[in-house]
Amino acid sequence: MSFSAIVIQFLNGLAGTSSLFLVAAGLSLIFGVSRIVNFAHGSFYMVGIYLAYSLIEYFGRGSALGFWGAILLAGLGVGLIGIVVELVLLRRIYQAPELFQLLATFGLVLVIKDVALWIWGAEELFGPRAPGLRGGIEIMGRTLPEYDAILIVIGPVILGLLWLLLTRTRWGTLVRAATQDREMVGALGVNQAWLFTSVFALGAFLAGLGGALQIPREPANLLLDVTVIGDAFVVVVVGGMGSIPGAFLAAFIISQIKAFCIGIGTVEVFGASFAMSKFTLVAEFVVMAIVLVVRPWGLLGRPQAMPRHAGAAEERISLASRPLSMAAFAVLAILIVLPATADTYTLVLLVDIFVFALFAASLHLMMGPGGMVSFGHAAYFGLGAYGAGLLLLKAGLPMELALALSPLVGALGALIFGWFVVRLSGVYLAMLTLAFAQITWASVYQWDEFTGGSNGIVGVWPAEWLTSKTVFYFMTLLLCGASLWLIRRIIHAPFGYTLRAGRDSPLRADSIGIDLRRHQWIAFTIVGAFAGLAGGIFAFSKGSISPEGLAIPRSVDGLVMVLLGGVQTLTGPVVGAAVFTWLQDEVARQTEYWRALLGLTIIGLVLAFPQGIVGFVKARLPARLGGGL
Amino acid sequence: MNDRKLALGLVAILAGGLATGAHAQDTIKIGELNSYKVFPAFLEPYKKGWELALEEANKAGGVLGRKIEIVSRDDNGNPGDAVRVAEELLNREKVAFLIGTFPSHVGLAVSDFAKQNKVLFIAAEPLTDKIVWQNGNRYTFRLRTSTFMQTAMLVPDAVKLKKKRWAVVYPNYEYGQSATAAFKELMKKQQPDIEFVTEQAPPLGKIEAGAVVQAIADAKPDAIFSSLFGPDLQKFVREGNTRGLFRNVAVFNLLAGEPEYLDPLRDEAPEGWYVTGYPWDQIKTPEHAKFVAAYQAKFKDYPRLGSVVGYAVVQSAVAAMKKAGSLDQEKLVEAMKGLSHETPFGNITYRALDHQSTMGAYVGRIAVKNGKGTMVDWYFADGAKFLPSDEEVRKMRPAN
Amino acid sequence: MSVLKVQDLAKSFGGVRAVQGVSFTVEAGELLALIGPNGAGKTTCFNMLNGQLRPDQGEVELGGESIRGLAPREIWRKGVGRTFQITATFASMTVIENVQMALVSHDRRTLGLFARTAGLYRKEALSLLDLVGMADQSERPCGVLAYGDLKRVELAVALANGPRLLLMDEPTAGMAPQERIALMALTAEIVRARNIAVLFTEHDMDVVFAHADRIIVLNRGELIAEGAPEAVRANARVQQVYLGSGGHH
Structure with a gap:
C-alpha cells in the first residue's frame, strides 16, 4: 500500500467509525442502564433509514433543508417509537427474570420487519446523495466522497454532545450511576421508570439517526436489522458496557481493521493467495474475543457491581411430585x-x-x-x-x-x-x-x-x-x-x-x-x-x-x-x-x-x-x- | 388480564388453523417452497409469475383432466426448515412433486432430499453449478441459467476488449466464488497473459463499499469483473461513481441488468457496464409480448426476472406431467429428460445429460434513459451454447 | 503447637501500608478477637489469612504447615471454616441443602452426576443443624430466613469440614443485641467442646469482652496490644486509640 492509499483507507475507516458508533452508542446507553438486551435496536436503525427515505421523497430530493430535516425527523420518529415500545411493552416486564426482555424485543424484530415490508415493499430503496455533497474531495490524487468527510465530523460531534449530556447534567449523572449500579439509583429516590423511558427513547433516537444518516451510502432494505445488530453489540461490549467513549474507540478499531484488510487486498502466504477482505466477515468477532480474553470488561468499561438479586428470587428445585x-x-x-x-x-x-x-x-x-x-x-x-x-x-x-x-x-x-x-x-x-x-x-x-x-x-x-x-x-x-x-x-x-x-x-x-x-x-x-x-x-x-x-x-x-x-x-x-x-x-x-x-x-x-x-x-x-x- | 386474553385469542386462531385441510381430491397438487421472507425483492415477482402460469394452465383445462393446485410454503432461507417443509408437502399435503427454492444451499439440500425420497424436484432459481454437476442426481432438474452459463455469456465481450489487468469483486459465498473461478478459468484459456491484480470478497450484504472501491482503484485495473447484486451492488456503484473508479475501466457484472437490481439504482445506473439481465420492455418476441401483457393485466405491475422464472417453472411442471401422462415419479423424471417447451424466453430444453435447462439470458450494456437504468446493445444468449462440453460435464457429474 | 501462627505479615496497596509486621498465634479451643478502629487493617489482615489476598511478606502457618498464598478453597481443605460479615449462603437451596453442599464438597463428591443430592449426608447435616439450633427449620429455603437464622446456618456450614480453625468476620454484624450474645455464646460453647481455634473480628465490644479469651488490637496496620481482655482494656495505648479516634465502644 502506498502512503496515499493508507491515508485514504484511514479516512474510509473514520467514516465507518462514525457510522458504527452511532448505532452502538444508543445500544450502549440502553444496555448499560436497563440491562435490556435490545434485539430490536437493529430494527430501529432500519426504520430510521426507511423513514428518512420516505421523508426525503416527500420534501423533494433536491432540497438540502428537506434532506437534513428528514434525517433529524427520522431520528425523532424512531425515538417516539422507542417511547411507545418502552411504555407499552418493556415497562410491564422489568420485574421478570433477567434477560426475559430479550424475548419481547425478539418478537418486536419480527413484527417490525413485516410492518416495514408491508409499508415500503420488498424492493431496496436507495436514497439520494446529500444535496450539495454529491461530489468528492481530491486528496493526494484520490477521491473521498464529501459526505464521508461530513460523517467523519458528525461521529465525534455526537460523541462530544453525549459526553456533555452524561457529565454535565443531572440526568447524565443518574445514567452513569445506574450503569454502575442499578439499585443505587432506586436508593437515591429517583423515579426509575422515568429514567428508563428517557434512556430508551434517546437510544432509539440515536439508532434511528444512525440509520437515517446512512441514507446516501446504504439502500434501505429488509436485511439491515440483522446485519446491524450483531455489529452494534460487538462495539458495545468491546468498548465496555455503558461507556460511550469506549463505544467510539471500539468502532474506530473495528472500522480501521476492516478498511485495512480491504486495502491490503490479496496476500501470498506459502504460495497460496488469500483475499484479506474475506477476513472482514469475522473481524469484529475476532477483535471481541481477544479484547474479552485480555480485558474482561471491555476497553474502557469498569467492573459491574454484582446484581444483588437478578430479577426474581432464584427458584428452588425439588424432585418430581x-x-x-x-x-x-x-x-x-x-x-x-x-x-x-x-x-x-x-x-x-x-x-x-x-x-x-x-x-x-x-x-x-x-x-x-x-x-x-x-x-x-x-x-x-x-x-x-x-x-x-x-x-x-x-x-x-x-x-x-x-x-x-x-x-x-x-x-x-x-x-x-x-x-x-x-x-x-x-x-x-x-x-x-x-x-x-x-x-x-x-x-x-x-x-x-x-x-x-x-x-x-x-x-x-x-x-x-x-x-x-x-x-x-x-x-x-x-x-x-x-x-x-x-x-x-x-x-x-x-x-x-x-x-x-x-x-x-x-x-x-x-x-x-x-x-x-x-x-x-x-x-x-x-x-x-x-x-x-x-x-x-x-x-x-x-x-x-x-x-x-x-x-x-x-x-x-x-x-x-x-x-x-x-x-x-x-x-x-x-x-x-x-x-x-x-x-x-x-x-x-x-x-x-x-x-x-x-x-x-x-x-x-x-x-x-x-x-x-x-x-x-x-x-x-x-x-x-x-x-x- | 387483557394481555392474557390477547394471547389466548392468538392461540385460538392458531388452533383454528389446524382444522383446515379439506382440499378437493380431484386436483393435482404441486409443492412449492421458497425463501419468500428472506429474499422478497426477487421472490414477490416470482410468486406472481407462478400464480399467472397456474391460472393460465387451469384455464386451459389443467393437465391429465384435472385442475392444478400449488401448495406454497416459506422455507425461511435455510436448509433445515426447507427439508421440514418439503416433508410436510410430501407427507401431509401429498403433493405430486416439488418445485422452487432460491439460495444455493437450500436448493442443494432439497435436491438431496428429492434424491433420498425419489421424488421429482424442479429447482427454479438456485444458480449453483453443483446442483446439476458435482451434486447432480436423477430426480433434480434446474431451470435457471446457472452461474457458469451467465459467466460464460459475458466472456466473449470480455475477451474482445483485450484488457490485461483485471480486478475481481464478489460476495463471499459459493455463488460469488464459483462465478469468479469460472471467469478466471474461461478467460485464462482465451487470453493466457491475463493478470488478476486484486480480489475483493466482501461479506454478503455487508460490503464496506468505500474501502473496496479504493482498494480496487489502487490496484489500477483495466477492467473489473463483479458478481455483486442487491444492496452490495448499489453501494458499490454509488461509491465507485463518486470516487471515479469506473472512469476508463470496463466493468462486467453478472445479473446487474435484472430489473430487481437495476431499478433501485434509478439514474445512477452505471452506463456502459456489460451485464446479464432482462430488458423486459424491449423484448418483442410474440411469446414474451403475450406474457408481459397477461402479467400487466393481472398485476398492474411490470415483470421482473423473478416473474419469468416463476412463470416458466410452472410451465415446466405442466409440460412434464403432460409428457409423462402420469404422476409416477420415475415417469415424470424420464419425461423431464429432454423435455422442451415454450417460455417467455423462447423454447427451452432440459438436457438429458445433466438436467440443466437451456434457458438463456440477455446480455448487453447498461444505459440510462428517462432517468432510469436500462439495457442497450443487448442480445439473447442461448443457454445451450454456454455450457461445458458433454465430456467435461460427464466427468463432473456422478453416475446415479 | 499453635493452630494458627502468623509471623511478620505485611501488605501494601499502592504504597500505603495496610498491614505491617503483624505476628500472633491462636491456640486450640481459644477465641481470639481481632479489634481496632476503622481502617486499622483488620479486613486486610483477615483476607491474607483466608486466602483472598496474597501477603507481600510474612508467614502464615496452620498447624505448622504454611498456607501462605493458597486459594481460599485450598485453605478450607486444610481445615479452616469461615463466616462472613454479610452472610453468604445459597439462596436457591434449603437450609439443610446448604449444609449438605459443604459436606459433599468436603468428601470431594461435587463431580457426582447421578446421585441425588437430597439424600446425601442428611444425618450429618441434621446433626450440625441441631447443634446450631436450626434443625426445625431445615427444609425452609435459605432465601426466606431471618438474618439471625442465616448466621446460624453459616456457622453450621463452617463446621461441616470439622475445622481446626474458624475465621469469623464480624460474626454478629447486622443482628439485634440480644441475638448477638446468644450467637456468640453458642459459638463459644461449640468451639470449646470441639477444641476449635477461633479468630474473629468484632465491632461490638460487649461481645468481645464477654467471649474472647484473648484480644489483639490493630491500629494503622500495626499490632499495638495483645493480651487477656482485662489487660487490653486497661492498656493506655488502646484507650488512646479508641478515645482518640472517637470510638467509645
Missing part, C-alpha cells in the same frame, strides 16, 4: 403409541421438537443452574451436526458411529472455548460465547474444501434401518428422552447443586472448597456434548447441514425457547421448545405475514407469562404439585 411423575409418564406413553395413529409429518415435526427440546435443555443447564448465559450455543449444536456429517462422508464411518461421536465433537469445541469463557461472567461471558460461535461459523462458512463452505454438506442420511420415519422417530425419542432424563439427574446430583452453589454465592462456594471455574468448565463441556448430540440427530433428520446450523439465529432460537418456557424450571425449556417449534410451523401456513403473527404471539406470551409458561403454571399449582416442574 407423584402426580407430576405420573403426568410425565402419561406424556411418554402418548408419544410411544402416537406413531400408530399420527401421520408421517407429525412424526417429522416431533423429531424437530425433540431435537430442539434437547438443545434448549442443554442451554438451560448452563443458564439456569450454571448461571452462565450463552449467546453462542449454536456453535456446539453446529459442531455436532458438522462432526456427524463429516465423520460419515469424509471419514467413511458408519452412520451409527458418526452419530455416537457427535456429542464428542460438540464437547471438544466446548472444552476449548469453555476454558476462556468461564473466566468471565455475566453479559461479557455471554458475548464471548457469541464471539467464539461466530468465529466457528465463519471458519465453517469459508472452508470450502472441508466443510462445503456456504453450501454446507449434503447426503447426511441415516443408515438403511433408520430411513423409516417411525424408526427414526423412536430413535430420536429414545436419545433425546434419555438425555433429558440425564440432564435432570445432573441437576439433582451434587454436580448440579455445585453449579447452583457457585451461581448463588461464588464467595461461599469458594469458602467450602469448590473450584468453581473447574466445575463451570466441565459443565460447559457437558452442555456442549448434549447440544452436539442434538445437532447430530438434526443433521441426519434433514440429510444435510449448512452454516445456519451454527449461526446466530439458531443461538437466539435456543434462548427464545428457554425463556418462553421459563428459565427457572427444568421442564421450561422442553415446553418452550415444543411451543416455539410448533408455532413456527403452524403460523407460517396461516398468512403471508407469518413473521409478524409469530412476533405478536411471542409478545402476547411474554406479557401473559412473564415467568415463562411453566413458571406461570408452577406459580398456580400447589407447591406439593408444582415443586418438581
Whole structure:
C-alpha cells in the first residue's frame, strides 16, 4: 500500500467509525442502564433509514433543508417509537427474570420487519446523495466522497454532545450511576421508570439517526436489522458496557481493521493467495474475543457491581411430585403409541421438537443452574451436526458411529472455548460465547474444501434401518428422552447443586472448597456434548447441514425457547421448545405475514407469562404439585 | 388480564388453523417452497409469475383432466426448515412433486432430499453449478441459467476488449466464488497473459463499499469483473461513481441488468457496464409480448426476472406431467429428460445429460434513459451454447 | 503447637501500608478477637489469612504447615471454616441443602452426576443443624430466613469440614443485641467442646469482652496490644486509640 492509499483507507475507516458508533452508542446507553438486551435496536436503525427515505421523497430530493430535516425527523420518529415500545411493552416486564426482555424485543424484530415490508415493499430503496455533497474531495490524487468527510465530523460531534449530556447534567449523572449500579439509583429516590423511558427513547433516537444518516451510502432494505445488530453489540461490549467513549474507540478499531484488510487486498502466504477482505466477515468477532480474553470488561468499561438479586428470587428445585411423575409418564406413553395413529409429518415435526427440546435443555443447564448465559450455543449444536456429517462422508464411518461421536465433537469445541469463557461472567461471558460461535461459523462458512463452505454438506442420511420415519422417530425419542432424563439427574446430583452453589454465592462456594471455574468448565463441556448430540440427530433428520446450523439465529432460537418456557424450571425449556417449534410451523401456513403473527404471539406470551409458561403454571399449582416442574 | 386474553385469542386462531385441510381430491397438487421472507425483492415477482402460469394452465383445462393446485410454503432461507417443509408437502399435503427454492444451499439440500425420497424436484432459481454437476442426481432438474452459463455469456465481450489487468469483486459465498473461478478459468484459456491484480470478497450484504472501491482503484485495473447484486451492488456503484473508479475501466457484472437490481439504482445506473439481465420492455418476441401483457393485466405491475422464472417453472411442471401422462415419479423424471417447451424466453430444453435447462439470458450494456437504468446493445444468449462440453460435464457429474 | 501462627505479615496497596509486621498465634479451643478502629487493617489482615489476598511478606502457618498464598478453597481443605460479615449462603437451596453442599464438597463428591443430592449426608447435616439450633427449620429455603437464622446456618456450614480453625468476620454484624450474645455464646460453647481455634473480628465490644479469651488490637496496620481482655482494656495505648479516634465502644 502506498502512503496515499493508507491515508485514504484511514479516512474510509473514520467514516465507518462514525457510522458504527452511532448505532452502538444508543445500544450502549440502553444496555448499560436497563440491562435490556435490545434485539430490536437493529430494527430501529432500519426504520430510521426507511423513514428518512420516505421523508426525503416527500420534501423533494433536491432540497438540502428537506434532506437534513428528514434525517433529524427520522431520528425523532424512531425515538417516539422507542417511547411507545418502552411504555407499552418493556415497562410491564422489568420485574421478570433477567434477560426475559430479550424475548419481547425478539418478537418486536419480527413484527417490525413485516410492518416495514408491508409499508415500503420488498424492493431496496436507495436514497439520494446529500444535496450539495454529491461530489468528492481530491486528496493526494484520490477521491473521498464529501459526505464521508461530513460523517467523519458528525461521529465525534455526537460523541462530544453525549459526553456533555452524561457529565454535565443531572440526568447524565443518574445514567452513569445506574450503569454502575442499578439499585443505587432506586436508593437515591429517583423515579426509575422515568429514567428508563428517557434512556430508551434517546437510544432509539440515536439508532434511528444512525440509520437515517446512512441514507446516501446504504439502500434501505429488509436485511439491515440483522446485519446491524450483531455489529452494534460487538462495539458495545468491546468498548465496555455503558461507556460511550469506549463505544467510539471500539468502532474506530473495528472500522480501521476492516478498511485495512480491504486495502491490503490479496496476500501470498506459502504460495497460496488469500483475499484479506474475506477476513472482514469475522473481524469484529475476532477483535471481541481477544479484547474479552485480555480485558474482561471491555476497553474502557469498569467492573459491574454484582446484581444483588437478578430479577426474581432464584427458584428452588425439588424432585418430581407423584402426580407430576405420573403426568410425565402419561406424556411418554402418548408419544410411544402416537406413531400408530399420527401421520408421517407429525412424526417429522416431533423429531424437530425433540431435537430442539434437547438443545434448549442443554442451554438451560448452563443458564439456569450454571448461571452462565450463552449467546453462542449454536456453535456446539453446529459442531455436532458438522462432526456427524463429516465423520460419515469424509471419514467413511458408519452412520451409527458418526452419530455416537457427535456429542464428542460438540464437547471438544466446548472444552476449548469453555476454558476462556468461564473466566468471565455475566453479559461479557455471554458475548464471548457469541464471539467464539461466530468465529466457528465463519471458519465453517469459508472452508470450502472441508466443510462445503456456504453450501454446507449434503447426503447426511441415516443408515438403511433408520430411513423409516417411525424408526427414526423412536430413535430420536429414545436419545433425546434419555438425555433429558440425564440432564435432570445432573441437576439433582451434587454436580448440579455445585453449579447452583457457585451461581448463588461464588464467595461461599469458594469458602467450602469448590473450584468453581473447574466445575463451570466441565459443565460447559457437558452442555456442549448434549447440544452436539442434538445437532447430530438434526443433521441426519434433514440429510444435510449448512452454516445456519451454527449461526446466530439458531443461538437466539435456543434462548427464545428457554425463556418462553421459563428459565427457572427444568421442564421450561422442553415446553418452550415444543411451543416455539410448533408455532413456527403452524403460523407460517396461516398468512403471508407469518413473521409478524409469530412476533405478536411471542409478545402476547411474554406479557401473559412473564415467568415463562411453566413458571406461570408452577406459580398456580400447589407447591406439593408444582415443586418438581 | 387483557394481555392474557390477547394471547389466548392468538392461540385460538392458531388452533383454528389446524382444522383446515379439506382440499378437493380431484386436483393435482404441486409443492412449492421458497425463501419468500428472506429474499422478497426477487421472490414477490416470482410468486406472481407462478400464480399467472397456474391460472393460465387451469384455464386451459389443467393437465391429465384435472385442475392444478400449488401448495406454497416459506422455507425461511435455510436448509433445515426447507427439508421440514418439503416433508410436510410430501407427507401431509401429498403433493405430486416439488418445485422452487432460491439460495444455493437450500436448493442443494432439497435436491438431496428429492434424491433420498425419489421424488421429482424442479429447482427454479438456485444458480449453483453443483446442483446439476458435482451434486447432480436423477430426480433434480434446474431451470435457471446457472452461474457458469451467465459467466460464460459475458466472456466473449470480455475477451474482445483485450484488457490485461483485471480486478475481481464478489460476495463471499459459493455463488460469488464459483462465478469468479469460472471467469478466471474461461478467460485464462482465451487470453493466457491475463493478470488478476486484486480480489475483493466482501461479506454478503455487508460490503464496506468505500474501502473496496479504493482498494480496487489502487490496484489500477483495466477492467473489473463483479458478481455483486442487491444492496452490495448499489453501494458499490454509488461509491465507485463518486470516487471515479469506473472512469476508463470496463466493468462486467453478472445479473446487474435484472430489473430487481437495476431499478433501485434509478439514474445512477452505471452506463456502459456489460451485464446479464432482462430488458423486459424491449423484448418483442410474440411469446414474451403475450406474457408481459397477461402479467400487466393481472398485476398492474411490470415483470421482473423473478416473474419469468416463476412463470416458466410452472410451465415446466405442466409440460412434464403432460409428457409423462402420469404422476409416477420415475415417469415424470424420464419425461423431464429432454423435455422442451415454450417460455417467455423462447423454447427451452432440459438436457438429458445433466438436467440443466437451456434457458438463456440477455446480455448487453447498461444505459440510462428517462432517468432510469436500462439495457442497450443487448442480445439473447442461448443457454445451450454456454455450457461445458458433454465430456467435461460427464466427468463432473456422478453416475446415479 | 499453635493452630494458627502468623509471623511478620505485611501488605501494601499502592504504597500505603495496610498491614505491617503483624505476628500472633491462636491456640486450640481459644477465641481470639481481632479489634481496632476503622481502617486499622483488620479486613486486610483477615483476607491474607483466608486466602483472598496474597501477603507481600510474612508467614502464615496452620498447624505448622504454611498456607501462605493458597486459594481460599485450598485453605478450607486444610481445615479452616469461615463466616462472613454479610452472610453468604445459597439462596436457591434449603437450609439443610446448604449444609449438605459443604459436606459433599468436603468428601470431594461435587463431580457426582447421578446421585441425588437430597439424600446425601442428611444425618450429618441434621446433626450440625441441631447443634446450631436450626434443625426445625431445615427444609425452609435459605432465601426466606431471618438474618439471625442465616448466621446460624453459616456457622453450621463452617463446621461441616470439622475445622481446626474458624475465621469469623464480624460474626454478629447486622443482628439485634440480644441475638448477638446468644450467637456468640453458642459459638463459644461449640468451639470449646470441639477444641476449635477461633479468630474473629468484632465491632461490638460487649461481645468481645464477654467471649474472647484473648484480644489483639490493630491500629494503622500495626499490632499495638495483645493480651487477656482485662489487660487490653486497661492498656493506655488502646484507650488512646479508641478515645482518640472517637470510638467509645
